[in-house]
Amino acid sequence: MEITNIQTTPFDDQRPGTSGLRKKVKVFQQPHYLENFVQSIFSALEGFQGKTLVVGGDGRYYNREALQVILKMAAANGFGKVLVGCGALLSTPAASCVIRKYHAFGGIILSASHNPGGPNADFGIKYNTGNGGPAPEKITDAIYNLSLEISEYHTLETADINLDLIGEQMIGDMHVEIINPVSDYADLMESIFDFNAMRTLLSSGDFTMRFDAMNAITGPYAYEILVQRLGAAEGTVLRGEPLADFGGAHPDPNLKHAEELVASMNGGNAANFGAASDGDGDRNMILGYDFYVSPSDSLAVLADNATLVPGYAQGLTGVARSMPTSQAVDRVADELGIECYETPTGWKFFGNLLDAGKITLCGEESFGTGSDHVREKDGLWAVLFWLNILAVRKQSVADIVYEHWRKYGRDVYTRHDYEAVSVEGANALMEQLRAHSSELIEQKFDEYEVEHCDDFRYTDPIDHSVSSHQGIRILFTSSARIIYRLSGTGTDGATLRVYIEQPENNSEKLDWDPQDSLAKLIALSSAIADIEKHTGRKKPDVIT
Ligand code: G16
Secondary structure, eight states: OOEEEEEOOOOSOOOOBTTBEEEEHHHHTSTTHHHHHHHHHHHHOOSOTTOEEEEEEOOOTTHHHHHHHHHHHHHHHTOSEEEEEEEEEOOHHHHHHHHHHTTOSEEEEEOOTTSOOSTTSEEEEEEEETTSSBOOHHHHHHHHHHHTTOOEEEEEOOOOOOTTSOEEEEETTEEEEEEOTTHHHHHHHHHHSOHHHHHHHHTSSSOOEEEEOTTSTHHHHHIIIIIIITOOOTTOEESOSOOTTGGGSOOOOSTTTTHHHHHTTSSTTOOSEEEEEOTTSOBEEEEETTEEEOHHHHHHHHHHHGGGSGGGTTOOSEEEEETTSOTHHHHHHHHHTOEEEEEOSSGGGGHHHHHTTSOSEEEETTTEEEETTSSSOOHHHHHHHHHHHHHHHOOOHHHHHHHHHHHHOEEEEEEEEEEEEOHHHHHHHHHHHHHHHHHHTTOEETTEEEEEEEEOOEEOTTTOOEEOOOOEEEEETTSOEEEEEEOSSOSSSEEEEEEEEEEEOOGGGTTSOHHHHTHHHHHHHHHHHTHHHHHOOSSOSEEO
């Protein structure tokens, strides 16, 4: 079959963000837009001729169309084989699992994660390398530079293939194997966790769980694992069918967007354990009866209890958290005598540490937790980890967290998001903070004395690459912190995130609402950055 070379001209907005290229569907639907980016990915890679690529997505609007385009371009560019999740589906952690299991050259994941889907909403595409993890900055920078110079892309003029038929098909000389998107991942989970103990808990009659798949990708995964393999009751998985527009909902597992689940965790019929995952299955939210576990605390609790899980019974080599994630896991690492690494926001920064065996668990405040089992954060994995701990400890979620706080103290934490603000205003706010950071050092604001203030800069301990401008940190002598950064995943204007944290060791105050405990620091964070002046907002849009 003949390769067609199509002439094109560059777009200037294809720089990948925190996690790949995310834009409105309409932007991707412009002639040549998707093709330019895909060609830039392939042109940035070397040595893939005849090798295997994995492709799948979270099922959102435009997923299938984009996948057909990618298959033809992969064939024209010389891949030997592509593994595709049936129905064009693969959750992000499942794609990572499949890349690793079949020793693929890499993978393309179609997702805008927790962003809404539909013809007027968001789409996204990212490249993962052969370790199963998001491409490092070296590669994403090369992709962007190529996208600025592109003049042609390669494709095949051929009919679409059937994405719903498990088995082998051909596109030109390239094999396409449509695989069950769930089974490899479910097998991996079974190899890590104590399915017997979890099955016993779920069938004990006095334990119920609810998992909200938010009309997104994890529905089929959760049904297979929780209901089919672990025997949870039918009805355990809520909103379990992946829909192209997520049913009009926002597939972000937090207290605002998983409202129904949150409401169902109180009162007479409440479940003992509740959880939710996002659009592409890599985020998680954990709830107990009338109790919310912050992602930072969740990471610390998982680290502290890891040896209860067969897959981590040997202990942890080290842990890592993104810089804005609370310091709760640092205290556990201290106690265990293992290293705790602090990385910039973005899962890609954990890849080298995981590959080098420096860390076993890692996590982020943005509802992401994961381990060395794949190279993405993993929503259902985190839920199963909690379920395994609950099955062994036979305590409630709240009791486990309170016990943790009594032992280590609580890192009281909140994140305030100002969404869709003006890009100029947000940049000016960050610039002003940057310019005044050295003056803040040693300043006193009531009981808060600034010990250090900087723009976070990370040197990767393995390849020594340097990532600058990763967020302004104001660190106080009491270990309290205020951090400001601009989101790298939004598609409307800019989103300012302010992360506020303070340690609390007074057992009388452990159950206080973080918004009350942190009230003074919250007010200080607005004043120091002149948030209202720069954004025109008096209050954040989302508080988690
Ligand atoms: C992505 C990355 C995460 C990161 C998050 C931060 O999450 O994969 O590692 O923590 O973005 O987002 P922002 O830059 O908006 O703060 P996801 O779930 O969107 O892929």
